[in-house]
Amino acid sequence: MIKLLKIILKAGEATAKYPFAPLPISPNFRGKPEYDAKDCMACGACTIACPANALSMETDPDAGTRTWSIFYGRCIFCARCEEVCPTGAIELSDDFELAVFNRDDLFKSATFALAPCRCCGTPFVARKEVDYVIELLVHQGLPREAAEQRRGFYETCPDCRRLQEVDRATRQAGMVHAAPAAAPPAKAAPAEMETAP
């Protein structure tokens, strides 16, 4: 009994003052993911990595846009998005107070303009992503003119590129290819998985 009283006296007050004082948290705490659309290029890597499907991408082929969005209600704060993001557009913060009065406040989104495929015209890749790739090539030491020359290649959708490739291969093999090369496939824009780098 005396022992117990001693322990209690020594322990003093164990209660934290929170919420009247900020709660101390460890460095590298995984809190609410903060997203900055300025750095994002809608590559979709995070939406593939997210185990909880909190992140999603939706393409609107008519408007020629792609919308990235996060639903904090599904987020499990695992930081996989932060880990795979090539540009640091999403980072986990220290904020753990996510309560809202309105469910809609748990969503955040950003819309990106898409470049149409140079062959078939289907909007399929975010302009920002192509710009990013060109800049990356310049950064790697390629002269800017040479990098810009490749823009046409990057702005061709995977379906058309495949057809062009087949066409080129058959021509190289010396075979006569009867059909025109760039028969535009009458398909909606492909899923973001195919446009991911």
Added chain:
Amino acid sequence: MLAPTDTKVGKTYIDALRLKFPDVVLEESWQADNQATITVDPGSLPAVVEELHYGQGGWLSVVVANDERPLSGHYAVYYVLSMEGVEKSWVVVRAVVDPETLEFPSVTPKVPAAVWGEREARDMFGLRPVGLPDERRLVLPDDWPDDLYPLRKDAMDYRMRPQPTTDTETYKFINEARGETTVVPLGPLHITSDEPGHFRLFVDGETIVDADYRLFYVHRGMEKLAETRMGYDEVTFLADRICGICGFTHSVAYANSVENALGIVVPPRAGAIRSILLEVERLHSHLLNIGLACHFVGFDTGFMQFFRVREKAMTMAELLTGARKTYALNLIGGVRRDILKDERSRTLTLIAELRREVQELVDMLLATPNMRQRTEGVGRLETSIARDYSTVGPVVRGSGHRRDVRVLHPFAGYKGAPLPVHVMEGCDVLSRVLIRTREVFDSLALVEYFLDTMPEGPLLLEGFTFKPHRFALGYTEAPRGEDVHWTMLGDNQKLYRWRCRAATYANWPPLRYMLRGNTVSDAPLIVASIDPCYSCTDRVTVVDVRKQKSMIIPYKDMERYCRERTGSPLK
């Protein structure tokens, strides 16, 4: 986490089996150098499992049913045995089940530990274990359609919620008492429980004559979800959420099973980090349970003090992983985060503080006469019953069996770690509490050991090849005992079948034997002693079968009675 090599640990068990039952073993395959799967003639299944279990020192860990019709045209059942004789290994006995008759002979009459696994195979796959003594539903609710078996490949989408078929509860509780008894139902729900359960205590006066219980009220369908919705590399994050207390150990067991199936060797540094976090998890889990033990014997001050000190273990987890719970650190092939110098030194400081403070509290607890009085000789789990039901963790160690996966089948970084296994012969609640207190100090020492000896090197092995339809076991020692995961990979970067067995799953079936002969006021304490993540139930209905009369007692009264032991609510 052993790479498949030519060594075959445990081959002697299979050779002995072939000698005793000629022509019964149809096929033998090795998943890892300590894991073998033998396909046996279905008719001999019970005899083979019995021989391995009782004849050769095996413990039945889990029964896995699998719908293999798309692969080979039939169902299969797998009986996973942890062989703990001279050689330590895993032997999995597989038998195919005909897709027309759906029948296979039940093992339960020979090895009682199979009972829940076989009941679950009935519920989830519609397989019929012929001769199973207990044919009640285990997992599915009473209002589930009769002909819908959720885990069959052609059964249903994971989002489907069928219309309830009935409004009445049809579950029959089993009472083996001779003579008249009063029924005391405990449950089914309490907001502080992770896992609600409904208990029926059959009492004579104040003495429990028999008990039966029903669980799975919050069956979340995680196995189905993992098999259909998630990629195999995302399931580690789902496995983190199996338990609110010991989730990381499930995540390790799952990752382990996939790594074994693909023959991936995890880098040693990743193994050490996994072990450190498993011990941190054990620390907070054991401190929580010791705290609850105080609470249930009416020593709430002790409860508060243990919870205060436990906070240091939570801080340690936050420091090392970025979250107090759901560490989210595992990927297939290793871990995602390193332990750096600053984190290491802060952890060591916390360890030193914890060791001193827990020691003070444990001394104080054991000097409290009430503790010993209330727990000694209470909730006895006889050594033989612990054996029959293949119980695990502090429960089995408190009943005289030397079972600890960390020592028997070393995983993660445990190979060669200094780790005593505490065994007590008391078979009672006190033994379980004492074992947990000792294991707290072991965990503290182990965290220090791993931090000091952590090898250099990479954290994650990348660039392995996914091979469809491979399967293997993963296993860990959770705070509550052995966790076993059986995983078969699919051909679409998903799982074909994932069976995860939490430690407490093995400790529930023998609980009725622990309750028998004790008083009603000890029931919450006994249930808490298996550390089932919860120990309380919402309300109590008392049914007097003699007077055909029932009354409802609020849970608070029942808990108060457990703590104060005066003013019985039954009167």
